[in-house]
Amino acid sequence: MNKIGIFYGPKKGSVSKIAQIMHNELGESRADLHAIKDCPVQTLNNYDKLIFGISTLGRTTWDSEHDDDDWDVFFPNLDKVNWTGKKVAIYGLGDQINYSDHFVDAIGWLFEKLITLKVEVVGFVSPDEFDFNDSEAFIDGNFVGLPLDEDNEPEKSEQRVKKWLVELEKEGF
Template sequence: MKTTAVFFGSTTGNTETIAKQIAVKLNADIYNVADNPIDKIADYQNLILGTSTWGVGDLQDDWDNFLPKLAKTDLTGKTIALFGLGDGASYSDSFVDGIGTIYQSILYNGCKITGFVDTDGYGYEASKAEMNGKFIGLPLDEDNESILTNERVDKWVEQLKAEFN
């Protein structure tokens, strides 16, 4: 049985593409939150949650239905890592805020949140995904820094292999 699953929401496909890459690298199952896979959460020890950010700092649309359900789910014993797609140039004051929104919603549900990343090298001004000088998940910027995406994903996947159970 696989122990890890990726859950993503994506509007134009960027987060979906990355979710698929991460799932392949970790031999993980993958679910689109648009399909409401809430009953699948219980099946996995390790969860990777991915969202893009829309509006000004808003969660990706499909997460609007799914996140309230996840927030009511007991996540005791699970290890969770977050990633998010954003645009640090056009939306520099709300860069990958969606990561921060998911983090706040599951913080007290008994899970361990892992996969924090250095803010060095990212172009942005402010982010709800930043806490104590670190990102609380992996930000990716396909609009401005796509050349760095593969390297960032590979490094993060190696980090998760060490941090996941």
């Protein structure tokens, strides 16, 4: 389908808040909004263009027994999908002050998994505006998705989202 599917988790909190902002910005006619927790993988299969929203709450592995994070529950589905040719963009919530060595790491964990599925990951972002020490999402000079920091820079989120959506459109969204 030609619409964009926005899939986010967890259901409440900053990731959810940003998902709503993105949906409002794109409009009902261009995008659908889904909490990843409520979605069977078939729902995602229907979209050729997906936006994934995730937060970093510490290192867990996707096959771990830790099951209280919505994405952790969904991740095993990614071993079974055929998403060759889909375009995916990732945004991630983090905290660059208190977690400066692991800023938005989860964008990187999701990215590493997605590239094994032969999807095209788009929407890389320059690190220039951010003040962090290290990140698993920082690869070859860019963030492999959009970092957002609602803990320290909430006033910047809306503008960052708008700018990113314009970039995504240039990349085929």
